[in-house]
Amino acid sequence: MAKKIKGKDLLTIGYAQGRVIGIALNLMAKHYKKETKAAKLTLLTELLSNPLKYNNHEQLNSLAQAIIEAQMPEENPEIPLKKMAIPYKVYGKEHIEKGALTQMNVAMKLPITLAGALMPDAHQGYGLPIGGVLAVNNAVIPYAVGVDIGCRMCLSIFNMPVSYLKGHHAQFKRDIVKHTRFGMGCEFETPIDDPIFNRNEFEDIDIVKQLKAKAYRQIGTSGGGNHFVEYGIVAITDPNNEFNLSTGTYMGILSHSGSRGLGATIAQKYTQIAMNTCKLPKEAKHLAWLNLDTEAGQAYWAAMNLAGDYAAACHHQIHKRLAKAMGEKPIAVVENHHNFAWKE
Numbered sequence: 140m141a142k143k144i145k146g147k148d149l150l151t152i153g154y155a156q157g158r159v160i161g162i163a164l165n166l167m168a169k170h171y172k173k174e175t176k177a178a179k180l181t182l183l184t185e186l187l188s189n190p191l192k193y194n195n196h197e198q199l200n201s202l203a204q205a206i207i208e209a210q211m212p213e214e215n216p217e218i219p220l221k222k223m224a225i226p227y228k229v230y231g232k233e234h235i236e237k238g239a240l241t242q243m244n245v246a247m248k249l250p251i252t253l254a255g256a257l258m259p260d261a262h263q264g265y266g267l268p269i270g271g272v273l274a275v276n277n278a279v280i281p282y283a284v285g286v287d288i289g290c291r292m293c294l295s296i297f298n299m300p301v302s303y304l305k306g307h308h309a310q311f312k313r314d315i316v317k318h319t320r321f322g323m324g325c326e327f328e329t330p331i332d333d334p335i336f337n338r339n340e341f342e343d344i345d346i347v348k349q350l351k352a353k354a355y356r357q358i359g360t361s362g363g364g365n366h367f368v369e370y371g372i373v374a375i376t377d378p379n380n381e382f383n384l385s386t387g388t389y390m391g392i393l394s395h396s397g398s399r400g401l402g403a404t405i406a407q408k409y410t411q412i413a414m415n416t417c418k419l420p421k422e423a424k425h426l427a428w429l430n431l432d433t434e435a436g437q438a439y440w441a442a443m444n445l446a447g448d449y450a451a452a453c454h455h456q457i458h459k460r461l462a463k464a465m466g467e468k469p470i471a472v473v474e475n476h477h478n479f480a481w482k483e
Contacts, residue, residue, distance in 0.1 A: 142176040143168070144183075152184050159205045170198040217418045220248035231259030238263035243271050245423050246283075251275040266425030274483075278428040279440060281410040284480050288406060289447030290397030291476035293454035294373070295462065295469035296382065299390040301372045311370050318460035323363045324400070326356040331460075333358050335452040340445040346408050347401075347442050354401040354449060359456035366396040368457060382471035389470075392461055394454050397478065402446040409439040440480075447479055 144167055149160050167179050174182075186193050186203060190210070193203035224247035229235065239261045246267050247255050254274040261270030267283040304311075320327060335358070341351045361368055373391035375384050398405075412435050413427035429436035454474060462469060 144176055144179050148176075148180060149183065152180060153187055154183075155209065157209065159202070159209055162202050162205050166198060166202055215416055215418050217420065218250065220245070220420060220423060221250060222248075224248050225252055225254065227255040227257070229257045232257075234259055235261050236263060239268035239270070242266065242268045246271065246273055246426055249275065249419075249423065249426060249428075251278045251428060266423070275428065277431050279431060279436060279443070279480050280426055280428045281406055281413055281439060281443075282425045282427070284406070284443060285478035286403050286406045287397035287450075287478050288402035288443055289450035289476050290395075290402075290478045291450055291454065291474055292393065292395045293451075293458060293474035294472065295392045295458045296373050296384070296471040296473075297390045297392075297462070297465070297467050298470045299465075299467060301388045301390055303390060304370060304372070314461055314464040315368050318359070318464060319368055319394075319457045320360040321363060321366070325360045325362065326353075327359065330356050330358055331456060333452050333456065335445075335449050338445055338448075340441055344438055344442050344445075346405060347445060350401050350404055354399070357399040357401070357453075358449075359453055359460070360399060361394065361396040361453075361457070362399055366394075368392070368394045368396075368461075382473075384471060392458055392469075394457050396450070396453060398446040398450040399453065401449055402478075405439070405442045405446055409435065409442070412439075443480065447476060450476065 144164065146160050146164065149163055150156065154160050154163065163183055167174075167183070171179055171182070186199060187206060190203040190206040193199045194207070196203060224244045227243065227247055229240075232240075235257060239257065242263060243255060243257055243261075246252060252273060252275055256272045257268065258270040258272070261268045263269070264271075264285075265282050267273055267280065269285075271283075273280070273283055332355075336351065336355060340347050342348060369392075371391050371393060373389045375382070375386050375389065378386055380386075409429065410425075410427070413429050414424060416435070417427040417429070418424075419427055429439055431437065431440060451474065458469070458472070
């Protein structure tokens with residue numbers, strides 16, 4: 140009586156653990172149950188060494204095809220990390236949570252990484268810690284840039300007595316509600332046009348072109364999360380300040396927001412492209428990068444810069460509208476962005 144072959148028999152003759160062994164055992168039991176165990180193993184050994192010979196075989200074609208597929212090299216094999224993380228500067232280490240340090244250590248093992256640093260407010264994010272800075276070679280990491288591309292803070296300073304803040308809270312609240320919008324997906328019923336929409340990227344990059352109408356409706360909105368617009372007091376204490384203002388107190392408008400749906404959709408699309416083409420170990424998968432020599436890398440770089448400029452345009456519209464409502468013009472404006480990448 141013919142003896143059944145087992146998975147360990149196939150492992151012995153060179154089959155790899157996986158679905159191929161299951162297919163082989165099923166076919167042997169179905170079509171070759173009268174053959175001796177030795178005959179079955181001889182046949183399976185030959186098939187493993189020359190699967191193309193059996194590619195059109197009536198009973199064994201499915202096994203031959205599975206072996207051929209298993210033997211094909213991966214289109215995008217997993218990219219290994221360096222064994223040791225590159226040393227990096229940590230500012231205020233005693234205040235930084237363990238998760239952020241763990242993430243930064245992983246980022247410093249990427250084969251493209253050149254240098255890095257953690258800021259005192261760093262905390263765990265997606266892939267790269269929020270508050271982390273990473274220098275890489277000829278590449279960009281969409282998730283390291285972040286979902287809210289070009290998110291920033293903008294401050295307008297007005298030569299108005301700070302006493303004006305008292306007794307005008309209701310007016311300021313009405314102005315903010317009227318001249319910007321808060322909440323996820325918020326839009327203006329009647330948007331104000333902006334020169335940003337004359338940019339070529341809105342015609343040259345497919346995903347950006349698709350988002351133009353939505354971006355137009357959202358220009359000047361603030362969105363949700365930790366984004367805000369508020370009035371307050373600006374204290375100038377250094378006589379050698381960059382604004383050339385006299386020391387003292389001034390009224391100010393401060394805003395924090397980013398590139399809205401435009402930036403978020405760009406980030407999601409190109410993060411997926413990066414993760415599909417740059418396969419990394421599980422702990423580093425959100426650090427998948429796009430090479431700047433590729434079409435996708437160049438498209439993301441252009442879209443990212445547009446989204447950053449769009450975020451700036453949103454702030455400028457908010458500040459311009461609120462200044463007009465006050466009947467004043469700012470004597471100084473300062474802004475700075477995060478969630479960005481640049482070339483050096």
